[in-house]
Amino acid sequence: MVVLVGLNTNRPAGQQSDLSRIKAWWRTLGGDRFAVLPPPTRGRYTQSDGHEDAAEMFATRGIATDTSFAYWHWQSHDAFARSGELTGALYLHWGGDHATVAAGLGDGPPGYRILNGGPRGAFQLDRVTVVDADGLPDPEDDAGVRQFLARVEEPRHRTARSSEYDPLTAAEERWLHDRLSGPVDLDAAVRFAAPLEHRRALTPDETARLLPAWRGTYAGRLTAWRGWRSVLPALLRQEHPEVWEVAAELGAQAAYALAEHPSPRSLELLRAWALTGDDGAVRGWFRAHHALREPDPVRAAAALSEELTAHAAPETAQTGLLRALREAVTDEPDTRRSPAEAFFPLLLATIRCATDDRLPRPLRVAAATAAADTAGRVREAAGRLTDAAEAADALAAVERYETARDDLLAGTGPDLTGYEGGLGDIYHRYRTLSPADVRWLRDRLADPSTGVQGIAFCLELLHAHGEAAEADLVALLPRWKKELTKQYRTTYTEWRHPLVTLTCLAQDLGHPAAEAMLAWWAKPKPLWKEPVRLLTHLGAPTEEKAAELWEFVVSGGHDTGHLMTWVLLRARLDGTHPLHVAEKLIDEPGIRAYVLHRVLIGVADPAQPLWHYAIDPRSHSWWHRAQEVADDERLSAAARAIGLKAAREHYVTRYPDQVRPALAEGEVKTAHAWLEARADRTAAD
Numbered sequence: 001m002v003v004l005v006g007l008n009t010n011r012p013a014g015q016q017s018d019l020s021r022i023k024a025w026w027r028t029l030g031g032d033r034f035a036v037l038p039p040p041t042r043g044r045y046t047q048s049d050g051h052e053d054a055a056e057m058f059a060t061r062g063i064a065t066d067t068s069f070a071y072w073h074w075q076s077h078d079a080f081a082r083s084g085e086l087t088g089a090l091y092l093h094w095g096g097d098h099a100t101v102a103a104g105l106g107d108g109p110p111g112y113r114i115l116n117g118g119p120r121g122a123f124q125l126d127r128v129t130v131v132d133a134d135g136l137p138d139p140e141d142d143a144g145v146r147q148f149l150a151r152v153e154e155p156r157h158r159t160a161r162s163s164e165y166d167p168l169t170a171a172e173e174r175w176l177h178d179r180l181s182g183p184v185d186l187d188a189a190v191r192f193a194a195p196l197e198h199r200r201a202l203t204p205d206e207t208a209r210l211l212p213a214w215r216g217t218y219a220g221r222l223t224a225w226r227g228w229r230s231v232l233p234a235l236l237r238q239e240h241p242e243v244w245e246v247a248a249e250l251g252a253q254a255a256y257a258l259a260e261h262p263s264p265r266s267l268e269l270l271r272a273w274a275l276t277g278d279d280g281a282v283r284g285w286f287r288a289h290h291a292l293r294e295p296d297p298v299r300a301a302a303a304l305s306e307e308l309t310a311h312a313a314p315e316t317a318q319t320g321l322l323r324a325l326r327e328a329v330t331d332e333p334d335t336r337r338s339p340a341e342a343f344f345p346l347l348l349a350t351i352r353c354a355t356d357d358r359l360p361r362p363l364r365v366a367a368a369t370a371a372a373d374t375a376g377r378v379r380e381a382a383g384r385l386t387d388a389a390e391a392a393d394a395l396a397a398v399e400r401y402e403t404a405r406d407d408l409l410a411g412t413g414p415d416l417t418g419y420e421g422g423l424g425d426i427y428h429r430y431r432t433l434s435p436a437d438v439r440w441l442r443d444r445l446a447d448p449s450t451g452v453q454g455i456a457f458c459l460e461l462l463h464a465h466g467e468a469a470e471a472d473l474v475a476l477l478p479r480w481k482k483e484l485t486k487q488y489r490t491t492y493t494e495w496r497h498p499l500v501t502l503t504c505l506a507q508d509l510g511h512p513a514a515e516a517m518l519a520w521w522a523k524p525k526p527l528w529k530e531p532v533r534l535l536t537h538l539g540a541p542t543e544e545k546a547a548e549l550w551e552f553v554v555s556g557g558h559d560t561g562h563l564m565t566w567v568l569l570r571a572r573l574d575g576t577h578p579l580h581v582a583e584k585l586i587d588e589p590g591i592r593a594y595v596l597h598r599v600l601i602g603v604a605d606p607a608q609p610l611w612h613y614a615i616d617p618r619s620h621s622w623w624h625r626a627q628e629v630a631d632d633e634r635l636s637a638a639a640r641a642i643g644l645k646a647a648r649e650h651y652v653t654r655y656p657d658q659v660r661p662a663l664a665e666g667e668v669k670t671a672h673a674w675l676e677a678r679a680d681r682t683a684a685d
Contacts, residue, residue: 017084022125025109029070033097034104035063037071043558044073047093048614052594054095065685068096070105070123088146089115089124134171139179145191152195161332165198173201180206184213190227197230200237207234211242222250229257236261244269252278259284262291275307277314286324297328298358305363316415318366325363326350339657340665344381347374348394354408355400361408368401368408372429375402376664413440416454420493423457424612425660427494428620430461431608438467446475452488452498455479459502460495465607468505476502477513485520487528491613494621496561500535507539514539531560541569554590561611563591564599568609578603579632583639597642597684601625604632617651618658626650627674638684645683648675 016024029036037044037053044053050071058065076091094101098119108114108125115124129144131137137144152172155163168176179192189210196202210231218225232254235243244265247254252273258266267288273281286304294300301321308317326349333342351374353359353367375398382394414426430437441458444450450458455476462468476484476498484499495501503521506514521533534552537545549566553559567585571578582600585591602610604625616622629635629643651658652671 018086018127019080019084021109022086022090022112029104031104033064033067034100035067035069036104037069040072040074040077042074044071045075046073049073050093051095052614055594066096068094068100068104070094070101086127086143089126092123092125094123134169134175136171136175149191149195153198159332159335161327163198165195168195168199168201173199177203177206180210184209186210186213186217186225186227190225190230193227193230197234200234202230202234204238204240207231207238207240211235211240211246215246222246223253232257233260252276252281255281255284259287262288264292267292271307274304274317275311275313277317279316279320282308282317282320283324283327286321286328290328297325298356300328301325301363302359305360309360309362315362315366316417318362319370319415322350322353322363322366322370325353339662340377340381341384343662344378347371347378347381348397350374351378351401352397355397355404365408365412368405369412369414371401371405372409372426373661376666377662380665411436411440413437413444416444416457417451420453421660423453424492424494424616424619427608427610428624431605431621433461433465433467438462441467442469442472445472448479452483452486455484456488456490456493456495456498456501459498459505460611461608463501463505464609470509470511473502473505473509473511473513480513480517481520485526487526490532490611491560494610494612496535496611497532500532503536504539507536510540531558535561535565538565538569538572541572543573546570546573556590559592559595560613563595564602564609564611567599567603568606571603571606577634578606578609579629579635579639583636586636586638586642597646600639600642601629601646604628615646615649617649617654618660620659620661623647623650623652623659623671630678641682641684644678644681645685648683 023039026036026039035054035057037050037057040050044050050073054069054071055065057063058067070092071094072090072092076093079086079088079090081087092105092114102116102123105114105123111128112125113128115126117123126147127143129137129141129147131144131148135148137148139145152165152168156166157164173196176192176196180189180196193202193206193210196206210227214222214225214228214231222228228250232243232246232250235246236257247258247266247269255270255273255278258270267285270281270285270288274285282304286300289304290297290300294303301324304321305318308321326346330345330349333346335342350367350371354364354371356364359367379395379398382391382398385391385394414423416423433441441462444454444458445462459468459472459476462472480499480502484502488497490497499517503514503517505511506517518536521529521536524530534549537549546566546569549562549569553563553566563585567578567581570581574581579600582596582603585596588596598613598615601615601622602612602625605628608621610616610619610621610625612619612622615626626643626646630640630647632640632643635643652663652668653675656663656668656671
């Protein structure tokens with residue numbers, strides 16, 4: 001029996017591709033209060049780009065600004081193969097009224113379906129496929145197989161610590177085993193092995209056939225085959241004789257699997273990897289050590305912390321150990337509860353670790369760093385506890401932490417090797433620099449192990465605050481040609497490319513190295529530097545540099561910090577605050593409003609300009625700058641209206657759970673009160 005749920009759209013020769021058919025349907029959409037953007041180019045890479053494209057299209061075509069719209073961006077476009085075949089769901093993003101967009105998109109083109117992701121999600125367009133009575137696709141139907149695998153690979157329950165999957169039906173499990181029963185095809189096996197091993201269902205026969213093919217085909221690069229993440233746990237579970245040799249060759253990436261199967265052999269490997277500073281290995285080492293050697297989690301963490309210090313492991317290893325300890329002493333957060341309640345035990349555990357004298361100082365420092373910006377949230381959550389003794393104990397822990405915090409954090413700083421967004425999240429902490437901050441930043445610049453991202457972060461802060469000195473320049477001179485001339489994307493950072501900043505510093509200091517750097521910038525290659533070359537004009541500003549920058553700004557070229565640079569440069573030349581320079585550009589011909597709005601907010605504090613490519617609605621820094629611009633009596637009403645618009649659109653009141661670092665409820669209430677007090681004021685369009 002076959003249940004027809006749609007059409008099998010595998011394309012015969014000569015038939016249109018999925019992309020062509022979807023584009024043809026897309027051109028038919030649009031109408032009253034609903035519009036669609038043209039299919040994307042590489043310039044529309046993110047949702048923010050899509051909203052900017054919509055604003056430009058509305059302005060160009062005279063479409064009402066409150067019109068709802070739909071689009072997909074270049075990342076979504078990856079759903080299409082080069083042939084135009086749809087290889088995954090096409091995510092359709094939108095703006096405006098969700099119901100209007102849903103009605104405008106309808107059911108999709110013939111042979112396809114649209115899944116509605118709800119008011120907080122995207123729509124998904126995919127093929128309609130055929131399944132049999134057991135809900136199984138024809139193995140030859142690529143789209144049907146893909147959709148089936150996506151369904152059985154979707155966890156029933158997923159948390160940061162684990163994932164649970166619904167059991168497979170007998171027919172589903174048999175179908176998957178059948179796909180692995182023929183001649184070994186490693187590329188295909190990846191897809192079918194994963195859902196089986198998520199249920200611990202890969203058989204010894206299957207692993208015995210996959211293992212030699214994997215080791216033979218990918219000799220010396222075992223992690224290049226994605227299926228290893230399914231096969232290794234199966235080998236450990238089955239106690240295969242080759243598993244330890246395979247694990248050693250895989251290296252630290254295998255830590256998560258070894259930690260799930262603690263043994264003296266796994267403990268030995270995990271320890272070796274952990275001492276190199278690998279975060280996953282550190283956490284796995286703790287879990288295995290805790291399971292095998294020391295049942296008390298605090299004593300286990302203390303022993304490993306001392307060993308990490310004795311072997312001069314990177315400081316970040318202590319942070320990984322802290323995370324493992326917190327998981328051991330707290331239950332998994334219950335996501336059904338409010339974030340404030342769900343994460344209270346984890347936050348409180350972090351604060352307790354910072355002042356637990358049983359733990360070595362490096363681990364307590366890691367805890368104090370992790371607890372920064374959380375004391376207010378813990379205090380609020382403690383106030384909601386119904387057990388008075390428990391509440392008093394939590395509040396006492398906060399008091400102990402706040403007493404010890406400054407001593408623990410003195411001379412420390414963030415992890416410069418992590419995700420750039422994490423550094424952006426804490427940028428507001430460096431709006432002013434203490435002498436200890438300056439020393440730490442300079443030490444990082446002088447440290448040869450500091451990478452390009454770390455140099456960019458530290459140098460920007462020192463230079464913007466007027467603390468960068470010749471010694472900082474000299475420390476980086478041996479590295480600039482070999483390391484700092486490499487491409488480093490700063491689209492989503494609050495700092496510039498480090499060579500831009502270093503060139504500005506060299507010019508400001510009148511250092512001889514400036515000439516060599518400027519000569520390098522003047523060369524046509526590498527091509528990556530051209531979009532940011534003019535940003536170096538901020539160093540030792542002149543009227544000639546200002547004129548060249550202005551010519552680019554009004555040319556309509558893609559702005560990657562050019563207007564920001566011109567405003568800061570002009571302010572230095574005129575001896576005035578950059579806000580006064582920026583506000584004079586309101587309604588200036590050739591100046592794009594959305595760029596000017598970003599710049600006006602970004603230069604509110606010239607000691608720490610914000611270089612992010614757009615006003616970041618999740619950022620503490622942008623929220624505070626928007627408030628300051630909105631309330632600055634020195635500015636025109638139009639400029640203040642721009643600040644108020646940015647404040648009203650910030651997530652601090654609209655989606656406070658998305659602001660990072662997370663806000664205390666009191667901070668959200670204060671933000672609401674601030675906006676309500678200005679409810680009668682007009683914001684910019």
